[in-house]
Amino acid sequence: MIVAERKPFDEIRSMVSNYKKVLTVGCGTCVAVCLAGGSKEVETLNAELNLAFKKDGIEFGAETLQRQCDMEFLAELDNKVDQYDCLLSMACGAGIQFLAERFPNKPVFPAVNTSFIGVNLDVGWYEEKCRACGQCVLAMTGGVCPVTMCAKSLFNGPCGGTNKTSCEIHTDQPCAWFKIYERLSGQGRLDQIMKISPPNDWSNQKPRKVIQPGYEERVKAMNS
Amino acid sequence: MKAGSKLERVLKAGHFAFTGEVGPPRGANVNSIREKLKHLKGNVDMVNVTDNQTAMVRMSSWAASIICIQEGVEPNFQMVCRDRNRIAMQADILGAYAHGIRNMLCLSGDHQMFGDHPQSKGVFDLDSMQLIMMVKKMRDEGKFLSGADIDVKPEIFIGAAANPFAEPFEWRVHRLAKKVAAGADFIQTQCVYNMPKIREWIRQANDMGLTEKVYILPGVTPMKSIGMAKYMQSKVPGMDVPDEIIKRLQGVDKKKVADEGIKIACEQIAEFKETKGIAGVHLMPIEWEHMVPEIAERAGVLPRPEV
Structure with a gap:
């Protein structure tokens, strides 16, 4: 699977601080398995963001698609993104780019760093195995x-x-x-x-x- | 003659080769390298010019090699795979040859994380084995790696490194065989302290007929202090320093430790001279260039042959 890590909170915060309505988009495949960007991690991130921006009145929406690397699933957002100023994707780099391609008028920000193609050594413990050479x-x-x-x-x-x-x-x-x-x-x-x-x-x-x-x-x- | 370098002539004539080493400066300080070379000139057949060793930025090895030529010391231009892709490598080989460089040592290179720019992208487009093959192809076939013709081919005496002490030991002689098959003309080894192990490795190389195809020069670095010996034993990857070496240095008067280190080195050189399959010695006096004349004298390798 593709393994990712959530970006440092301060980096995420500075990316979205100039917007009023932010949609955090999770991905239900690789990044969910490696505990970086599934629905649970979307929830956690939004809770932290809500806390940090309480005074600024920024609203954070949440959606988790089955896969962000597939237009079929991205289409589920077609009627929703208009309500938001920007999208914060928790998918891997491929998913983030495909999301940005689907909604070219919306700023799309990465909430994770895509790390590698790897294996599950234990819960929360992953190791790189392939560089896709x-x-x-x-x-x-x-x-x-x-x-x-x-x-x-x-x-x-x-x-x-x-x-x-x-x-x-x-x-x-x-x-x-x-x-x-x-x-x-x-x-x-x-x-x-x-x-x-x-x-x-x-x-x-x-x-x-x-x-x-x-x-x-x-x-x-x-x-x- | 493959390249006609002084080293090649010395070895071909059957002399016991004695090579040295110089690290380029951390800056454009030409005088510092000239100063080091004064101690080496006439006492060694050629000097290895290291290529950003331990991944610290230094004056480029080909540029420092040209300074060696200006000073009348034959250089052995070291090239690592870490910093250049195959395009830059071939370009530098042509440039080096154009400026009179006739020996090269093909190395993988220390990982970039050890140096002063650990964030840099390690290239490793080729590995050392493939670099050897490429230089041989350029020299013998007059072709670039791509297969295109070279108009004036670079005649380079091809060197490679070997570390007989790194695990798995049983594989080391086979890796040497691969380097010979790739086209290495001479081999310089990691610093030797474990004599039983190098004897065994040379015996294997003799048995496989490798020493008839390649000149082997074991590396010798005199210990300057007990601290240095302990550091090399515990901190330098791939280095094999037996406890006996440290005990021997500890057994002499504090003021005599460096002298004992030279004594050990001279004993090693004396044995290598008598060992079938060993063609010379590569002396690596780390930041101790001024001691080379004394070490060469005491090791009985002077005067160097005129060939």
Whole structure:
């Protein structure tokens, strides 16, 4: 899932302080699971904002959509946003942008910082696992991502900074390449990393689109 | 000859190489680097010029390398993957070669969080292995990484680093093999203090036939103080300082600790001279350049060969 963290309250407060009616929009998918921007977090944030702006008379409305990354759900707000001066989104960066695209005349502000694609280690505890680089090498690396888990994103590690079994950046951070070695060694598959991995294709730095097989014609028709 | 650098000529002639190191200044202080070089000139075959080491901003390594050439000291231009993408790397390699630089050391680089700009974006477009491959391709095929032709190709003697002490130890010789396959001509290692471990690593490299394909220069850094030894043991990632080294330094009179450190270094160098598969030593006297003449003298590596 996409993991996010709520922004510091003062930052949120300063974004909305010049408006009279603010709609806080939650998202019921990833950010709800990671306790950053679901309906419960919308409620909590609005309670804090109401308290902070009591004297200023700012009104805060609340709506939580199933997904802000889908126009179908954003359409549910079509009849509501006119009553507000600005929108405060608690979705991930994708959802916030899609909300802004749906309502281009309304200022849209982010109430969370989108952190990473990660996993649930425990309630309230998440770890990054994927950088969405678009060139998955997990087959070669025994299911441990060198792009995400190695602080230098090395494709031919481990570097000389391996500190026993941890990364040079911190003793709490395991060395990805140590883990890759252990995993492949245990599976008798070290041959996977005996070969040199060639330079990676980082052309993921331009905005990307995915059209699944079978949907090309439909997309073409929509664009024409 | 691949590049014809002095280092390559020394090694090819079968001499025991002795290389040094100089850190560029934290500013445009040309005199400070010239001052350091005075102690190195004639006492080493070439000097490594570090590239923003520990991720602290310094004068660029290629620029400081040119100052070395002006001072009559052959540079080994260090390049890390942290600060440049493949475009800037290739451009700097061409520029360095155009200015007479003939040796390069290809490194990953310390993580940016250690330096004075921890908020910076680490590049790591290539890793050190891929950098070695790229320099070899530029030199041997006359081609950029993209495959396009280079009109005058940079003839560079390609260096790489190895840390025989970092875990997993069993993998280290295989990583060395990868660097050799990528195109490394010479290897300089992390500072050696654990002699049994380096002996084992060299034995493995000999067994795999790697030492016939690459010149290996173990790194030697004399301990200046007990504090330095303890710091390196506990604080420097990937450094392996056995307790015996610290005990030995503690066992001498306070005023003799630095001298004992040099003694240990000289004993290491004496052993390396006799070790099959070792082609020289890389001396890294951290901010102790003025001691290089004495260390070189006591290690019996003078005079340096004229090749």
